[in-house]
Amino acid sequence: MRATLMYAAGDVRVEDVARPQIRNPTDAVVRIVLSCVCGSDLWPYKSLPPTDNPRHMGHEFIGVVEQVGSGVHGLKPGDLAVAPFLYADNTCAYCREGLQSSCLHGGQWGVNGVDGGQGQAARIPYADGTLVRLPVGEDSELLPDLLTLSDVLCTGHHAARTAGVARGDTVAVIGDGAVGLASVIAAKMRGAEQIILMGRHKVRTDLGRDFGATEVVAERGQEGVARVRDLTGGEGARKVLECVGLKDAIVQAFGAVRDGGTISRVGAPQSTDVPFGFGDFKRNITLTGGVAPARASIEELMPHILDGSIRPGRVFDRTIGLEDIAEGYRAMNDREALKVLIRP
């Protein structure tokens, strides 16, 4: 089968790899019908040192079950299902608490003999725990929306939930990428009254307004912070959702948050330290968030997609075939595309 391999920064190829097979009784094999490129795929795209042992890419996909192992009972061939961006047994102590990102048997796609999601098929470890069946056909127009359950919608939901966004709240969202826009959706779903989106790509921030942002702040750094304070009676936002991961963004988050407020960061941190000294300690700032346990919220969020009340799939603004994957990465990296859909 064909799959996406990354050999170095900027060097993404589609190549022939072995077709996946059942290895363990709890495995399934799916034929992938829709996948996409993630903002986090761009970190190695910018920085991966050249390697002869290329990385298997992709961790967001919808597939049709082709085969199941003898220990899989909740799925059968022909089922359409979405995979969260980490696989998990969904039965261990962490999973039962909704922290599937710390599953004792879980892991990442594309490493340790597990397929990536940007290919034609994938072996699914702990298929009963990992996959969630979709009650639509593979020709459904909702497929792009449902694909966001793999990652960005659940990640935005995780940001808003861990920040404790509640009815009437004031929220600032840092970053107008797909996760930032999904965080706007999630903040609105939780009843936030004021949602300030910090981003400077007008097409994206316009989509953010459609999703529920009440204001857009295009300025960055201290200027951006000053604008957020202006918009919040001088105090700052009670909840800040940091959806970028760069140090500048976390500094901006501390600047924009109200005393006693909470920053939830869901952008993968690109530095090992957080600037969080006595000044923000005195202000009683809480820093929460982390890698979203997407599996935990798929069932909760799916109905809102099925009934049309949210349309998170609007973050996809380009569709490519698998063979054009290199162009998809390039377009996202150059910010020509917000998020690229792949039809294998």
Next chain:
Amino acid sequence: MRATLMYAAGDVRVEDVARPQIRNPTDAVVRIVLSCVCGSDLWPYKSLPPTDNPRHMGHEFIGVVEQVGSGVHGLKPGDLAVAPFLYADNTCAYCREGLQSSCLHGGQWGVNGVDGGQGQAARIPYADGTLVRLPVGEDSELLPDLLTLSDVLCTGHHAARTAGVARGDTVAVIGDGAVGLASVIAAKMRGAEQIILMGRHKVRTDLGRDFGATEVVAERGQEGVARVRDLTGGEGARKVLECVGLKDAIVQAFGAVRDGGTISRVGAPQSTDVPFGFGDFKRNITLTGGVAPARASIEELMPHILDGSIRPGRVFDRTIGLEDIAEGYRAMNDREALKVLIRP
């Protein structure tokens, strides 16, 4: 009157200063009947550069009201009252939310023309908001316990509350100073089932056991972390209360906390960065806490002292007269004394 001034690291003196007077209608003047030395007083004691403009010391005290300004209505001369370690109007938006540490008109004792607490008297800004009346006489045996409402008991309570310590919880407390021991009391009050106290001064950890610690870990660093993990089924503690403020302690806190758990730090941070990179982000660790709004919890905690169910005043293991203050600082700094009571 006599008051405590710090001229340099290791140089604490008692000198004559002007007797406080009412300056604003909302002021009161109290005669101090009991005060103490705080662990945080030891930071300047270790590091203050020599100055001709000495720092007025002390921020925990109980006093008898001698005079009130025309705008003070809740207190009258003769009332015995405890002062939290920050003064506050107790009416602004932050105060009404219980965040008196961010009071718009509040501030610290000992700076900007406000007296310190280690003296014979003090002017109290926003006396109605700041002071809390005590329903005992100044000869009460409970006075040392009630003095902990100024800071350490409320700070321990803040640690446990912001960490979300709940019935049945597993808690690790880092630090066997007065705040660490008060955090043990607070964790127990909230129903924690397992309270692991990390400290290596046996007299102090023995007191911690009396206060409710179920285990003591004397080891530090990676060894201490391994012991906490042993005691928690390999997972770590769900809540970690960091009561030191040094970088090693926060590193230890991240090591000791369970995936999905919360660290609350109430030890004043002595560094500007927190080592909190992708690894702990992936584990969904929350970092909360901060400077305690002591004023917010005095009324809630006082009844537990008055009915004898907690005895936080046991952290005081030495009593000195004001003129002996230098010796009190030395004894605490050399760890001969846990916490020193001052009878002016």
